[in-house]
Amino acid sequence: MPSKTHSDDVTQLFNLLSSISTKSSAADFAATDDLMLRIEAHAPGVFRLRFGALKHIQPERVSARAQQYADMLLARQDAVGELEVTEQAQGWRIEQGESVLEIDKDTFALRAYNGDQLLLQSQSLIATPQWQFALTLDPNDGIFGLGETTGDLNRRGAKLVSDHYADRVLPLAWSNRGWGLYVNTFERVEHDVALSQADQYQLTVHATVFDLFIFIGQPVEILNQYTALTGRAGQPGLWPMGVWLDQTQSQSIEQGYATIEQLKQLQVGVDVLNLAPPAALGFSADRPIFEWDAERIADVRDTMAAAEDKQCKLAASVFPGVAVGTALFDEWEDRGWLLINDDDGLAYTFKGNAVTAGKDFGLLDLTHKDAYKLWVERLRQSYDEGLGAVVIQAQYDLPDEITARGGESGAMLRTVYPLLARQALFDAFAGHKTPQEGLVASRDLYPSAHRFAWQLGPDVTNDWDGLAKTLQAALSVGNSGITAQTHQIGSASAPLDSMTPELYVRWLSMAVFSANFHFQAVDGLLPTSFDAETQKLIAHWLEWRYRLVPYVLGIIEESVRCGLPVQRALSLEFPDDPEALNWKHQYMLGSTLLVAPFVQPGDEIEVYLPKGSDWWDLSTGWRYEGGSRWVVKAGLDRLPVFGREGHMLCLGPKALNTSEFNSARLLEEVWMFGMPEHSPAVMRNKIRVMQMQGSSYIKGLEGLKILPSEGLEVKRRGAEVRISRAR
Structure with a gap:
């Protein structure tokens, strides 16, 4: 922890800054009291700023334990970018392509730009003796990430402490305006996100070195760079994609197996029996x-x-x-x-x-x-x-x-x-x-x-509020870099009075379009607890779940490459659409599907389709223009789900269990939403798209059923499939 530079309770730490040296990827600056600042072009659009004593920033020898903890925080230690440093009248300008930092000599006021656009600016860095760093927030800055919340995904107005379990903190914060922050430490970090002062985000860091990463770019690129820097999840495999059943404490394993057999008779498969504590x-x-x-x-x-x-x-x-x-x-x-x-x-x-x-x-x-x-x-x-x-x-x-x-x-x-x-x-x-x-x-x-890869969701109440909270929790940790959070279909520890057949089916339909979910092996929360008509609806949605397995596997494979979650908040995918930020319960399942779950009773729901794409209703095949609102009527056998123009949905066969899949060929059907624009990858089924003169030649679809959207033609020629506009 840094010592005070003066006897005052709050003192300005950097009241004089001078350049020491500049290399292709790093620039060093000297400050008072034997402290220094090192700025690195860590990756495109990523700056690393470290403040502290030279012996801590550039130690002569690093202990094995210190190296272990450094590796647990950062998967990539070395800077791979290049920067240019220009001295100005008030300080320095550090450029890395379109990403720019400006630093004042006397106050350490910091400004970050993307091209000519000012994204964020700070006040001076101080020590009390903790490091304190305050950013001035624009009124349009929504602050996302920072861990799990069951409330508003925009964390403005929150105060969080990293080592307080109840705060559920993760270290990445980002704004829809195109910047992000990550403090690289295991020590305590306090986030005051515009609570004490409405226009400031105040960081208090209890560490020897203030080690800050600044990201500049769209939110999806920030998550890409953040997870490339700090590490990514591995592929979980096929069987975890199937349905989980959480045993109760009063059940024996044999009773759990008997429940699985009962569910199978209702066309409800189970892939994992999760044994209850102890x-x-x-x-x-x-x-x-x-x-x-x-x-x-x-x-x-x-x-x-x-x-x-x-x-x-x-x-x-x-x-x-x-x-x-x-x-x-x-x-x-x-x-x-x-x-x-x-x-x-x-x-x-x-x-x-x-x-x-x-x-x-x-x-x-x-x-x-x-x-x-x-x-x-x-x-x-x-x-x-x-x-x-x-x-x-x-x-x-x-x-x-x-x-x-x-x-x-x-x-x-x-x-x-x-x-x-x-x-x-x-x-x-x-x-x-x-x-x-x-x-x-x-x-x-x-x-x-x-x-x-596998984060468990919260234990919530058995009512509509519980459904909304488990969804918000998944979207919030997704904003923080977690690949996949599962959902419980109800809670065995909460009263069951409010769990109606309608709520149960709506909850299940949302969870089907997620990373995965757990049934609870308790009377009142099992499919066997409901009437025959409700059981048919449950079987209907589970058929959808297993057909979606190849697509969800593909999303996780994509996450391994780029750090994006399975369930994605609209603020993450559409940060430039201000209206999209207001629809906190809608989400993207991967990059293809927009899902609008019911979080209250009824069969009508208002849906917003974000700008920048056209959208195809999976149930009707109708095409809608982006930037529009619609009231959709959907019974319990339907969920408003829309395919994104230019994308493809890869579906597997009907199954009761993942063991029924042919692991060498998971796909059975591909749905087209307009002319394909890019090449999605589904586990062991690579689809390569080449655009040429208004047509797409696709390899990897041999033997599969292809459902084109209206206005497209599909023609097969050997191993190639040609998708073109209808004439």
């Missing part, structure tokens, strides 16, 4: 080995064989700890493998929870390389025994008096611990495979959470 496996009481709960799983081989017979995978919760009062707890306390209480030097005891069956426990110190390695090895054993996926909630309330072996404590430890826990699980379940198709599901949020 943890189905964990450390033995007296030996450092992983054991299955013998009361729930008497024979692991028989249990896994039964799951295979039901064509489903098992998912189970785990936790990185050991129960208090066991021989293993005492042994690991002596070794120093558990998180220690500074006050007495003993292992810190955490209160029991649902995952630990109410037993108090100690947490493995995952900063200790031997403890980390042991947990990875034991988890890998459970994967080898047939466990399909793991679920972890490791964002514990770690008090300030705990210090880990590496010296981590307070906000740093609270932030880095869930990352270490989830990374260990990924190393166990995916890190040793090529490609790394592991699935580690969690609700935890922290820097780099977007490197893991």
Whole structure:
């Protein structure tokens, strides 16, 4: 943490700035009190600004632990852009193509431009002794990202603290006007987004170095650059795309299998049985080995064989700890493998929870390389025994008096611990495979959470407000770089009085057009709880879900390349359309489909179709002009979904389970929305589009049914398909 430069409570840190040196990708500037500023052209449209002592910005030697944490924050450490520095009367102008920063010498006022357009400007940087940095917001600046919210996606008026679990913070913030910010640290960051002062975004950073990335560009490009910088998710594979069933605590695994069979009779498939807490496996009481709960799983081989017979995978919760009062707890306390209480030097005891069956426990110190390695090895054993996926909630309330072996404590430890826990699980379940198709599901949020593809949605109420909140949560974390958040269809822990057949079907239809969803195995929330007509509607929407699997897989494959989420807020895809920002419940599923879910009762809904594209109604085939509003009437068997002009929708076959897919060829049908403009990629099914004289020659559609939109003709010639205007 920087020291004060004067005796005043608030002092201007950079009251004199002078140039030291300039290289092709970086420029260094000297400030008072042995502090310096380094500006890097980190990538096209990305500037990195680091403020602090030279020994911290350019250390002579970096410890292995410091390098580990640097790599956990940044996947790409080196700057790859080029900059030009021009001295001006008041300071310097740093150019990187059309992206420009200007810095004043005496106040460190900072301005960022895209060409001649001023995007953002700051006031001076100060220390109190924390780093404080204030941006002046334009009235038209909507601030998006910054983690999960079930309210307004525009975060203006919010105050968030990075290590407060309830705030659900992620570090990326961006504006619809074309700029973004990321503070690169595990230490505490406070975001005051125009709450204390209506026209200011104030950052307070509790770190030795103020390490700030500034992004300039459209929001989709900001997410692209941000995830290229900080890391991207891996491909989760085919089977997680199917329906999940969350077991209740009172159910046995055999009862879960019986429920799967009952659902199958209703044409409702299940791909994953998610075992309820407590943890189905964990450390033995007296030996450092992983054991299955013998009361729930008497024979692991028989249990896994039964799951295979039901064509489903098992998912189970785990936790990185050991129960208090066991021989293993005492042994690991002596070794120093558990998180220690500074006050007495003993292992810190955490209160029991649902995952630990109410037993108090100690947490493995995952900063200790031997403890980390042991947990990875034991988890890998459970994967080898047939466990399909793991679920972890490791964002514990770690008090300030705990210090880990590496010296981590307070906000740093609270932030880095869930990352270490989830990374260990990924190393166990995916890190040793090529490609790394592991699935580690969690609700935890922290820097780099977007490197893991499967985020669990919130537990909400069983009413229309709950539907809206789970949708807003998914869109908000998508704005923050998370690839995929799942949805619960209702909550087993909330009253069921408000869950009507209409609400249930509307909730399911929204979730079908998402990354994925979980049924709850409780009476009142299962498809078997409803009348025959409602069950037919449920089967109808699940047929849609499995047909959409190839398209959703394609979106995730796209996310691996460019960092965009599966469900995308209109503010992300259409930042230049002011009207689109007002429709917070509509969203894009990938780049092709606009979805307008019902979040209140009724069969009519007003829909806004954003400017810049024309739109095709999937139900009627009618074409609508962008920038228009329409009132759409839709029964429970319909959802207002529109295909974007120039895009294609790739659908798979009808199926009850992902095991029925031919993994070598997932596609059965392709829908065209006007003349194809680009080349979408669907897992193992590459479609290449070449435009020529008003026609598109497409390869990769051999043997597939093609449904052109009105005014197009389809002609086959060998391995090529020609799409042209009707004559």
